[in-house]
Amino acid sequence: KSQGxxxxxxCDVAFQRKFDWKRHEDEFHERYKRYPCPNCNRIFWxxxxxxxxxxxxxxxxxxxxxDQVVKYTQRKQAWACGFCGGFLASRDRYFDHxxxxxxxxxxxxxxxxxxxxxxxxxxPSITHTWKELDTELYGHLPRAHQPMLxxxxxxxxxxxxxxxxxxxxxxxxxxxxxxxxxxxPRFIARLAHDQATI
Numbered sequence: 001k002s003q004g005x006x007x008x009x010x011c012d013v014a015f016q017r018k019f020d021w022k023r024h025e026d027e028f029h030e031r032y033k034r035y036p037c038p039n040c041n042r043i044f045w046x047x048x049x050x051x052x053x054x055x056x057x058x059x060x061x062x063x064x065x066x067d068q069v070v071k072y073t074q075r076k077q078a079w080a081c082g083f084c085g086g087f088l089a090s091r092d093r094y095f096d097h098x099x100x101x102x103x104x105x106x107x108x109x110x111x112x113x114x115x116x117x118x119x120x121x122x123x124p125s126i127t128h129t130w131k132e133l134d135t136e137l138y139g140h141l142p143r144a145h146q147p148m149l150x151x152x153x154x155x156x157x158x159x160x161x162x163x164x165x166x167x168x169x170x171x172x173x174x175x176x177x178x179x180x181x182x183x184x185p186r187f188i189a190r191l192a193h194d195q196a197t198i
Contacts, residue, residue, distance in 0.1 A: 005102050005103075005107070006018055006020070006021035006099065006102050006142060007021075007102070007107060007108035007111075008024055008025060008028075008029070008108075008196070009025065009029075009082060009098065009108075009111060010025065010028075010029040010096065010158075011028075011029075012108070014108070018095075018099050021099075022095050025095075027045050027046035027049075028045060028046075030076065030089075030091070031045050031073060031163045032071070032072060032073050032074075032075045032076070032163075033045070033070050033071070033072055034044075034071050034072075034073055035047060035049075035050035035066050035069050035070055035071075036069060036071065037050065037054065037057075037058075038069060039049055039054070039057070039058045040057065040058070042100065044047045047064065047066035047067075047070070048066075049063040050065075050066045050069070051065065051066050064174055073163050074163070074177055075177075076176045076179060077123075077176065077177060077178055077179065078120055078123040079091065079093075079094035079119070079120075079176065080115070080116045080117070080119025080120045080122075080171075080174060081094070081097055081098055081101070081116070081119055082110075082111040082112050082113060082114065082115050082116045083098070083101040083106050083110055083111065083112070083115070084101070084115065085115035085116075085118045085119045085122075086119055087119045087120065089123070089125050096188060102158045113151060113152075113153040113156070113157060113172075114149070114151050116172065117151040117156060117171065117172065117175065117192065118175060120175035120176060121170065121175065121189070121192055123126075123175070123178065125178055125180040125185060126175070126185045126188055126189060128185075128197050129185040129186055129188075129189045130185075130189045130192070132189075133186075133190065133193060135190045138194070147198040148198070149193070149196040149197070150196060150197045151171065151192075151196055151197070151198045152197065153172075153194060155170070155171075155195055156170055156171035156172055156192075156195050157172050158170060158172055158173055159173055171188075171191060171192055171193070171195055174188055174191070175188065175192075
């Protein structure tokens, strides 16, 4: 564990500089670019690690070749803040938003997975359906008696292998990669409710 005030929202690494934190999350966790080695078929998730491998393992004297081998995986469509539950529609806005929380004194211990799910449920393609389901199930109760929902990151967090196409994904994956031309918001809303702890 390194010391710093920009904590990775996925793992227990921290960085002194926002740039290093953002690069870490991009390369090791967002993983929207992959770099397959043409010589040995190993996969790398960052241009620098690919170029180092290509030089050291295969004796490439003209590297960098990362731009020639890069392949793009599916990209997230939505991000949410685990500090305040805010929904962010772009990766850059997400990083700027979370960085402000860190600069204001928040740390990894303040991050709440349930707020991430809550924020993702409020993306434009899903929020109406989620609110309809909530009204259908709990609209008859006074506001003070309506249940609070929480989500367990072990059940609803990220699935290993989702980005590589080896796993169908968990709730957070399905929300972050939701595509309104392909995915059903009613299915996602119902899944979110069924996987919640009341």
